[in-house]
Amino acid sequence: MTERLKFQVPTAKFQLRGIPDGPNFSLELGTCYLELHSTAMPPKKPADIIALILRVLLGVWFAYTGGQKVFVTGLTQFTRDVANYGLLKAPWDAVAAYTLPWFEIVAGLCLALGILRKASIIIIAGLVAVFSVGVGYAWSQNLNIACGCRGGTEPMNYSAKAAEFGAYFLILAFLAWVEWRRKSSSAEIL
Known part of the structure; x- marks a missing residue:
């Protein structure tokens, strides 16, 4: 119209x-x-409303957890947490520790605010995949280490962490389905 x-x-x-x-x-x-x-949007479908709620909650959650690493426990502690996994040697553990939280913060804020939603979903899914590999490796080695996920120092509960990552992947798959089924406009980037 x-x-x-x-x-x-x-x-x-x-x-x-x-x-x-x-x-x-x-x-x-x-x-x-x-x-x-006007592309006269039809009334919101329940899937769109659920996606909006999940998108905001997940985005805020990732921005919060990234912020915890940067501003609460600090990147020095997070570097130690990353090194405890034994997957990356110095200086790559520090490179990962100093960059990953910022990706969490920016992608989380973008997802929550609805900015570059598809790109945010892809980035957060990539982060969760990387975190899953790290936690899976630590679990296979029976390491008694802190996750570093929210800046805490308590040893991680591996089965709870696996369930958490599974929930993230389900939410991200649902959000991706909702985003990619929409008709893309020429002004939309990713």
Whole structure:
């Protein structure tokens, strides 16, 4: 549906400030047309409402957990947590520890705010996959270490962590299904 609105814009006069008797400028815009294009969204489906709630909750959660690592326990402690997994040697443990939380924060905020939703879903799914590999490896080695996920120092409960990651993957799969079934507009990027 396209609507065309017509309205008159009055003549505008400008004078440069600070210059007494300075030059006057006038700008006459005349008749303006404003076109509004609407893709008349149908009423929200239950799946869309559920996706909105899950998207905001998951986004806020990832921004929060990333923020915990950066601002509460600190990146030095998170570097130790990453090193405890034994998957990355120095300096790569520090590189991972100093970058992953920022990806969590930015992707989480974008997901919660609805900015670059598809890209945010992909990034968070990648983060969860990386975290799952790390936790799976630690579990297979029977390591008694802190997860580092929320900045705590308590040893991780592997079965609870596996259930948590499973829930993340289910939510992300649902969000991806909702996002990719929508018709893409030319203004939408990812």
